Amino acid sequence: MARRSARVGRLGEVFADSVTLDYTSLNGGEPAVLTPVQIVEAWSGLLGAFDATQHLITNHLVTVDGDTAVCTASFQATHRLPDPFGSSLWTLGSTYRFGLVRSDGAWRLIRELSPLPRESAYPGSSTRPARRSR
Template identity: 30%
Template sequence: MDTQSRLALAADKLECVELVAKMARAIDRRDAALLASLFHPDATDDHGLFSGTATEFVAWVMPLLATMKQTHHVIGQSLIAVDGDRAVGESYFIAHHTLAGPDGDLFMVAAGRYLDTFERREGVWKVLRRHAVYDWNRTGASTDNFDRADPGPMAFGRADREDLSYA
């Protein structure tokens, strides 16, 4: 493979990896518009508890996220295989969730992989199919002890467009 072809392949893979990262950002910042923009109009999503169109997924997941105090998705290694205008990927994730429990906050961690199919249309890569595969999880009492009422010099993340990352 010549240098130009290798560079084009690397750029295609990077665009797909960036889509995975933007998905995590959209979920953690509760940014429905960003999340919807990452899928093709005919895309599908299967998260186990939900399976349907990407449009339906966005409508389902945003109210679910509103029940959570915090979420934080970490994307690990991503393996992307490109074949012309289509690519498939496997991206490892660890998703942290703070949930209100009857006796105090709970901290749930889920780990797994996103199996994605990407497609380039009119020069733009987007997600065509996403399937979340879960490997393990753990739930326990939350031990978060930050003083959010009086943060002093610390900045805390927000689950909306007021987060500092949008500045």
């Protein structure tokens, strides 16, 4: 657990001071503008509700324009949460689009967009597992 805590503690280092997260194609609503601390807290709470998760990101295509860049990458995210009425897995897949800015010699994430993902959810369940909390 200490190793996970150390990794989560460093997660905020990849973000700029203000980040736009746009998951509206999955959850509706409006894009959120958050600080790195808010993102880490939100993701820790959401992902911590699952028994296990695996997020794979591949095929990065990066376009650099001075001190800004855009990166697209394919992803598959699998989440495990036992459900007595259906499958224990919830899997999403799509393409992320990241906006980045170079600051003090390091690249920082300023925007994350997840277009409408392919989704396989718990058959027989009336809600997505991500909405359940412990």
